[in-house]
Amino acid sequence: MFESxxxxxxRTSEKLEEEIIEEAEAEDNLQEEKGTRFSFFSFGRKNKEEKEEDKEDESNLLPEAEDTSMDEETSADEVEEDKKSGFFSRFRSSDDEAEEDSEEDSEEEVEEDLEEDIEEVQEEKKSHFWSRNKDKDKNKEDISADGxxxxxxxxxxxxxxxxxxxxxxxxxELEMELLQADVAMEVASEVVDSVKNDLVxxxxxxxxxxxxxxxxALRNAVAEIIDIPGKSMTEMIEAKKQEGEPLVVMFVGINGTGKTTTIGKLAxxxxKRGYTPVIAASDTFRAGAIEQVTYHADNVGxxxxxxxxxxxxxxxxxDAVEHAKAQGKELVLIDTxxxxxxxxxxxxxxxxxxxxxxxxxLVFxxxxxxxxxxxxxxxxxxxxxxxxGVILTKADADSKGGASLSIGYVIKKPIMFLGVGQGYDDIKEYDAEWMLNQLFSEDDEAIEVEE
Ligand SMILES: Nc1nc2c(ncn2[C@@H]2O[C@H](COP(=O)(O)OP(=O)(O)OP(=O)(O)O)[C@@H](O)[C@H]2O)c(=O)[nH]1
Ligand SMILES: [Mg+2]
Structure with a gap:
């Protein structure tokens, strides 16, 4: 999820690092250091699992340490490593990048691009400081005696x-990239301003x-944006139950977004959590809509x-609300x-x-x-x-993440659930911390849906 x-x-962190290192090089203010190099994501992982990771051999954290089998010649591993260090990105023209961003690169295309980059890089090697350091690294092959x-x-x-x-x-560039990932304009500006204030x-x-x-800086900016306060649906059901009333929830949205499926999932x-929902088939407009929602209600029971x-x-x-009241049911789900x-x-x-x-x-x-x-x-x-509040569906297929990042912030209403598949169990109560980890960890956490 949210790969984009x-x-x-x-990439933002890589670019800033390159920019500053380059300037320091020109100022003769740079010395190579022996030590552990974290990538953007391994840094995040360390933060999250600090305690466990600290117990492990530190070399396990290092992308470079895993590459012990690197060939002397330019190998796929070396290419990968160079990519991590952001080495190639400085040789790319912005046009190339825009083109590259506009298509979802297949692995083969990425390989091809990298091969072209290698040729370019080799021509530049003699004059470039990072290339010099790269050559030095080759001798040491990046792995010291202690691993x-x-x-x-x-x-x-x-x-x-x-x-x-x-x-x-x-x-x-980050702002442009966020816009390309379908992040709303005001959200992209907010992220950029906040990161700037933090970094400068x-x-x-x-x-x-x-x-x-x-x-x-990025994590803080995003954490602020996605954390919209609001009560959970479960808390609201409980509150109404105390009053002896059902919680009445009405679902709205444009065609085909997943309202009816979401109602089946929520029922x-x-x-499963011990409540008795009732569904109102209030889409009396579209042909087949009543049959569709009846099918879900029957399947779920x-x-x-x-x-x-x-x-x-x-x-x-x-009628559905009256039925719930008369029967002591706790939840009315209105399909529209x-x-x-x-x-x-x-x-x-x-x-x-x-x-x-x-x-x-009223849920959008x-x-x-x-x-x-x-x-x-x-x-x-x-x-x-x-x-x-909002329920965002099809998050399972969303590689961009723009809507998930923006929608709550823009309308100042919380995301309540995420639809994460087509099965009845494929719904996840929204949790800002989980979302943040999705955005800042390299590995996709498996989407855990509580039974
Ligand atoms: N991958 C995925 N597909 C979903 C999700 N939620 C719904 N869908 C699919 O989206 C399609 C449309 O879902 P519906 O529930 O019929 O959408 P709707 O909003 O009720 O549509 P209308 O009643 O026509 O407005 C169906 O094929 C669903 O299976 C989800 O979270 N993930
Ligand atoms: Mg429907």
């Missing part, structure tokens, strides 16, 4: 301070500090309240027809369902794959009907 944002965050990787780690003879000049271009003025002694500070989710196709969806919702925010009649109909059924919770269901469109739709629905 992960890559972009990591520590030594290559590519520098310290500064005189302490350096990160200045606005160092970060300006890099942060502009920081004093650095070693090249590793740059990665560390960039990692922390299953809460049934919950009651469905339905009328005929074309009947008044508000009346169906009202998909509608474009521009369709005035259907938007008015939606407002009527709200007026009649008086939901405690957005498709994460539609990126910035999902954020824009959420804005429009929020303006029209004042939504309380």
């Amino acid at each position: 944002l992960k890559k972009k965050f990591s 520590e990787a030594t290559g590519g780690l520098f310290s500064f003879v005189r302490e350096k301070t990160i200045s606005e000049k160092h970060v300006e271009d890099i942060l502009f 003025g920081k004093k650095i002694k070693r090249s590793n500090d740059i990665t560390e500070y960039t990692f922390l 299953n989710y809460y049934l 919950v009651k469905i309240i339905k009328h005929k196709k074309g009947s008044d969806p508000a009346a169906v919702a009202f 027809a998909g509608r474009m925010q521009t369709n005035t009649n259907l938007m008015d109909e939606m407002k009527k369902i709200k007026r009649v059924s008086k939901p405690d919770l 269901v957005g498709d994460a794959l539609t990126g910035n469109d999902a954020t824009e739709q959420a804005k429009k629905f929020n303006e029209a009907i004042d939504i309380d």
